[in-house]
Amino acid sequence: xxxxxxxxxxxxxxxxxxxxxxxxxxxxxxxxxxxxxxxxxxxxxxxxxxxxxxxxxxxxxxxxxxxxxxxxxxxxxxxxxxxxxxxxxxxxxxxxxxxxxxxxxxxxxxxxxxxxxxxxxxxxxxxxxxxxxxxxxxxxxxxxxxxxxxxxxxxxxxxxxxxxxxxxxxxxxxxxxxxxxxxxxxxxxxxxxxxxxxxxxxxxxxxxxxxxxxxxxxxxxxxxxxxxxxxxxxxxxxxxxxxxxxxxxxxxxxxxxxxxxxxxxxxxxxxxxxxxxxxxxxxxxxxxxxxxxxxxxxxxxxxxxxxxxxxxxxxxxxxxxxxxxxxxxxxxxxxxxxxxxxxxxxxxxxxxxxxxxxxxxxxxxxxxxxxxxxx
Numbered sequence: 001x002x003x004x005x006x007x008x009x010x011x012x013x014x015x016x017x018x019x020x021x022x023x024x025x026x027x028x029x030x031x032x033x034x035x036x037x038x039x040x041x042x043x044x045x046x047x048x049x050x051x052x053x054x055x056x057x058x059x060x061x062x063x064x065x066x067x068x069x070x071x072x073x074x075x076x077x078x079x080x081x082x083x084x085x086x087x088x089x090x091x092x093x094x095x096x097x098x099x100x101x102x103x104x105x106x107x108x109x110x111x112x113x114x115x116x117x118x119x120x121x122x123x124x125x126x127x128x129x130x131x132x133x134x135x136x137x138x139x140x141x142x143x144x145x146x147x148x149x150x151x152x153x154x155x156x157x158x159x160x161x162x163x164x165x166x167x168x169x170x171x172x173x174x175x176x177x178x179x180x181x182x183x184x185x186x187x188x189x190x191x192x193x194x195x196x197x198x199x200x201x202x203x204x205x206x207x208x209x210x211x212x213x214x215x216x217x218x219x220x221x222x223x224x225x226x227x228x229x230x231x232x233x234x235x236x237x238x239x240x241x242x243x244x245x246x247x248x249x250x251x252x253x254x255x256x257x258x259x260x261x262x263x264x265x266x267x268x269x270x271x272x273x274x275x276x277x278x279x280x281x282x283x284x285x286x287x288x289x290x291x292x293x294x295x296x297x298x299x300x301x302x303x304x305x306x307x308x309x310x311x312x313x314x315x316x317x318x319x320x321x322x323x324x325x326x327x328x329x330x331x332x333x334x335x336x337x338x339x340x341x342x343x344x345x346x347x348x349x350x351x352x353x354x355x356x357x358x359x360x361x362x363x364x365x366x367x368x369x370x371x372x373x374x375x
Contacts, residue, residue, distance in 0.1 A: 100244050101230060108147050108202045109233040114224035119236045126152065143211035143221060155206045159184070159199055176200055176222040198222055240277040254285040257323040259315040261292045268292070270369050282328045284369065290319065290338060291366035291373070297345060298357050298373050316342035337363055
């Protein structure tokens with residue numbers, strides 16, 4: 001799951017407002033981190049016009065996938081969310097290209113082929129999402145496609161859960177890709193202006209398409225959905241999705257100006273999810289380097305090696321100035337989380353009576369990046 005969907009769900013479920021936060025018995029470091037998190041603008045709630053899991057228009061500031069876990073921990077005292085699985089450290093970056101192609105070949109690979117539509121966003125994970133836009137104004141026409149393996153959730157259960165959630169019943173059916181979709185209305189502004197879902201099975205997935213349109217326009221959109229070849233599908237991705245041939249040079253560029261441990265190379269960076277955009281790849285780059293330093297720091301502390309501990313602390317003290325972190329500041333709070341973790345290294349903890357390694361693992365997903373902090 002990439003962060004946009006999680007942000008919205010976390011924001012909706014967050015039980016801690018500023019007044020309740022002020023009453024918590026926090027240390028100065030904990031209070032500073034909490035203030036930083038609460039200072040982040042709340043993700044935009046799902047629009048009643050279109051309950052998308054993807055950002056609309058201007059992107060909200062984001063936490064990277066793993067950093068959402070730490071925010072959740074500090075705000076709700078829970079560590080329940082982590083990034084998607086990675087591959088072992090040291091595996092060549094060409095593995096990303098293979099993994100991205102594998103992902104594309106296993107996905108439904110559906111595109112809207114009606115004139116003017118373009119892919120604007122992609123979130124890969126247990127439930128994947130694609131957003132489509134048409135038009136370039138402040139309020140472009142929007143549609144979304146999502147897919148979940150039928151082994152995780154059947155079509156019947158998805159339809160039942162959705163109708164229960166919306167307190168409605170299926171509106172109709174519509175043809176799509178040689179099968180029949182169940183159509184559900186989630187809102188009605190007028191008889192010709194509806195919010196609609198269509199759900200069907202496709203290649204082992206429960207596929208859901210949603211848009212705001214008239215019934216006729218919605219059915220025309222469904223009719224324009226086509227399954228395409230892998231190369232065509234990958235080529236349709238938006239510019240910020242890092243393509244296989246761009247992965248290695250992008251990683252090398254992101255490592256410029258970063259204090260890396262001895263022997264660390266671009267080959268040691270593993271993408272936390274596939275496909276990924278530049279923000280999440282930046283999190284993987286910064287996270288892989290940071291996890292390597294935190295691992296050295298933890299091992300040196302266990303050995304009592306003061307010089308190695310000092311070297312790791314000094315290296316991580318520069319994290320706030322890494323160019324990749326500065327670039328990520330435009331979109332999200334990953335750098336703030338990383339900086340607070342680095343500042344906690346001399347104390348050995350962010351949260352009282354809990355080793356720093358616990359919060360580092362939860363925030364950065366070091367084990368999933370192939371760099372476990374405990375041996």
